[in-house]
Amino acid sequence: xxxxxxxxxxxxxxxxxxxxxxxxxxxxxxxxxAKSGTTYLQNALWHNRDRLRDEGxxxxxxxxxxxxxxxFDLRGTFFPDATDPYTRGAWADLVERVxxxxxxxxxxxxxxAPTRHERVARALADLDxxxxxxxxxxxDLARQIPAHWQEDVKNRYTTSFAEFxxxxxxxxxxxxxxxxxxxxxxxxVEVLDRWGSALPPGRVHLVTLPRPGAPSDLLWRRFCxxxxxxxxxxxxxxxxxxPSLGLAETQxxxxxxxxxxxxxxxxxxxxxxxxxxxxxxxxxxxxxxxxMPAGDHAWAAERAAAMCADLRAAGYDVVGDLDELLPGxxxxxxxPHPDSPVWGDLADAGVDAAVAVLRxxxxxxxxxxxxxxxxxxxxxxxxxxxxxxxxxxxxVGHLADGTVPLIRRAVRTLSERHPVVGRMREAYWRAQAGExxxxxxxxGAHDETSTx
Numbered sequence: 001x002x003x004x005x006x007x008x009x010x011x012x013x014x015x016x017x018x019x020x021x022x023x024x025x026x027x028x029x030x031x032x033x034a035k036s037g038t039t040y041l042q043n044a045l046w047h048n049r050d051r052l053r054d055e056g057x058x059x060x061x062x063x064x065x066x067x068x069x070x071x072f073d074l075r076g077t078f079f080p081d082a083t084d085p086y087t088r089g090a091w092a093d094l095v096e097r098v099x100x101x102x103x104x105x106x107x108x109x110x111x112x113a114p115t116r117h118e119r120v121a122r123a124l125a126d127l128d129x130x131x132x133x134x135x136x137x138x139x140d141l142a143r144q145i146p147a148h149w150q151e152d153v154k155n156r157y158t159t160s161f162a163e164f165x166x167x168x169x170x171x172x173x174x175x176x177x178x179x180x181x182x183x184x185x186x187x188x189v190e191v192l193d194r195w196g197s198a199l200p201p202g203r204v205h206l207v208t209l210p211r212p213g214a215p216s217d218l219l220w221r222r223f224c225x226x227x228x229x230x231x232x233x234x235x236x237x238x239x240x241x242x243p244s245l246g247l248a249e250t251q252x253x254x255x256x257x258x259x260x261x262x263x264x265x266x267x268x269x270x271x272x273x274x275x276x277x278x279x280x281x282x283x284x285x286x287x288x289x290x291x292m293p294a295g296d297h298a299w300a301a302e303r304a305a306a307m308c309a310d311l312r313a314a315g316y317d318v319v320g321d322l323d324e325l326l327p328g329x330x331x332x333x334x335x336p337h338p339d340s341p342v343w344g345d346l347a348d349a350g351v352d353a354a355v356a357v358l359r360x361x362x363x364x365x366x367x368x369x370x371x372x373x374x375x376x377x378x379x380x381x382x383x384x385x386x387x388x389x390x391x392x393x394x395x396v397g398h399l400a401d402g403t404v405p406l407i408r409r410a411v412r413t414l415s416e417r418h419p420v421v422g423r424m425r426e427a428y429w430r431a432q433a434g435e436x437x438x439x440x441x442x443x444g445a446h447d448e449t450s451t452x
Contacts, residue, residue, distance in 0.1 A: 025101050027130040028205075028227050029123075031195060032110030033186045035147040036137040036209055037219045039242035042067075042108050044220060048234040055233055056103035060094055070094040071111035074123055079155065079265050095126050105130070106227055113191045114184030120195055132203065134196050135226055137219070138188045139209035141300040141307075142327030146290035146338070148182055150250045154277045156268055158257045161338035165296050189310045201315040208320030211328075222319045245277065246287025247338060248345035252353060253277055280356040284349065288342070291335035301327045 032038060042064075045052065049059045061067055069090035072078050078087065098105045113136075115123065124132060138144075149164050159167075159178050173179035183190055188206055196204040205226045210218045217236060224231040245253065253272075260268065292300065308322045336342055369375070373384070 023102065025098065025103065025105055025130045026133065027098060027105045027107065027127055028133045028135050029112065029127075029195075030106065030108035030135040030137070030223075031191060032113035032136060033138055033144070033188070033191070034110040034113070035144060035151060035242070035244070036110075036139050037241065038108065038110045038137065040239050041137070041220065041223055044234060044236055044239040045106060045108060047238040051234055052106075052229070055229060057227065057229060058098065058101045058103065058105045060097040060101075060105065060107070066090065066094060067107055067109035068111060070107075071109045071115075074112070074119055075115050076119065079269075091123070091126070098127070099129060104227060108135075110185060113186075113195075114181060115195070117194060124198060132199065133226075134192060134199065134204045135207065135223070136188050136192055136205070137207045137209060137223070138186075138325055140325050140327045141186075141304045142292055142297055144186055145182075145296070145300060146292060147244050148186060149338070150245045150290060152178060152181070153250050153254050153257065154245065154273050156257050156261075156265070156273070158254065158261065160254070161290075169299060187307065189307050189314070192314070192316065196316075202317055204314075204316045206311060206316050206318045206320075206322075208318070208322065208324040210320070211324055225319055226317075242278075243282040244290075245281055246284065247290050247336070248287050248342065248349040249277075249281040249284060250290060250338070251341050251346055252349045253281065275360065276353060276356065280353060281349065284352060287345065287349070288335065290338050291331070291333070293337055294330050294332070297327065297330040 030038070030041070045059045046064050052059055061070075069084070069087045070093070071091075072084070072087040073090040073092075078084055094107065098107075112123075145165075145168070146161075149159075149161055152159065152164070157178065164178055164182075167173060167176040167179035168182055170176065170179065173183060185191075192204055192206070207219070207222045207226060217231070220234075220236060220239075221231045253276075256272065256276075260272070304326050308325055311318070311322060311325075373381070376384070
């Protein structure tokens with residue numbers, strides 16, 4: 001195990017005011033990796049944000065998705081063929097919330113990891129008022145590769161596992177979208193070099209995920225050790241992980257993606273990814289896990305060993321043990337190839353999915369029936385909406401028309417009650433009159449009434 005290096009942060013329990021007001025805040029930018037306990041950590045941070053503030057730690061953002069929007073905004077991207085206006089300015093908003101905080105700050109979102117070089121430089125320049133630390137949580141490739149593939153499938157990709165592995169193993173993987181996304185999110189050597197080349201190695205922290213069977217809160221304790229937080233100060237009862245799909249559920253969703261390839265992203269995100277995949281299919285019990293074929297497993301073990309050697313050479317602060325990033329032996333259990341469907345399991349998953357969708361339709365129809373005018377057709381609802389929109393626009397226009405006279409009356413009242421305001425008003429009029437005279441000499445025009 002690599003010994004821990006000291007981090008220049010206040011001790012746990014320090015109140016925000018304990019730092020000198022002119023001291024630089026310390027920002028811990030947790031970059032990922034996806035499927036490395038990030039959802040668990042982010043939920044722990046969000047649900048304990050008030051307690052964290054008492055400990056001198058800010059987890060910024062007005063809602064749970066603030067860091068997601070900030071990552072998309074910084075990268076200047078979104079999901080393919082879709083946009084989200086709420087991402088615009090989200091990174092700048094997050095930076096401003098950090099700027100005046102006198103203590104430690106945690107920003108956590110795995111979508112920061114694949115940020116390109118020029119935008120990484122912008123991010124670090126935007127945070128130049130702070131002492132920036134990078135945090136990367138990682139686990140072994142034999143677990144990460146299947147987990148990432150099924151996460152891609154949950155995000156509408158249609159790539160088979162064999163195609164996915166071929167892209168990852170290709171020498172020109174940078175030319176493949178799925179391979180770039182994987183290595184850009186998952187390779188700690190590549191991500192930390194891209195983000196941390198301008199930082200001292202002691203401010204780059206690699207947290208390894210414990211092996212299966214370790215205490216359930218060990219990852220949280222390791223993370224707290226990095227940011228200088230007492231792990232006992234927070235309540236983990238509301239934290240939950242982002243469970244992966246089993247083999248049959250992933251195969252089912254992959255086939256749905258191919259059938260729904262041209263649909264609207266936002267519909268897919270709400271109804272397929274979040275409802276069907278995450279709320280329904282991840283709750284099925286007894287489904288076979290996605291295993292790696294023996295040849296791919298051996299390649300992953302070789303690649304992981306090379307990554308660990310590079311990480312040791314980089315001299316980063318390692319919390320945990322780099323050996324935890326080395327895959328264990330292949331189980332040799334004769335599990336099916338991820339692209340070879342077990343049709344009975346696939347059919348069972350399909351029945352559960354169909355039942356869930358039918359129940360959701362029934363719930364929505366019942367909700368609509370209980371609403372005012374619930375018996376109207378869709379076309380009639382659109383007509384009502386358009387009519388209401390027109391009346392609202394007319395009302396807003398009327399209010400806008402009345403705004404200027406109200407301001408004029410307010411200014412006149414103030415000038416009558418306060419001589420100083422009156423003299424300022426007269427001086428303003430004289431200045432405007434002089435400007436108008438100049439405009440008239442030059443052939444221009446000025447409507448003085450618009451300023452009174």
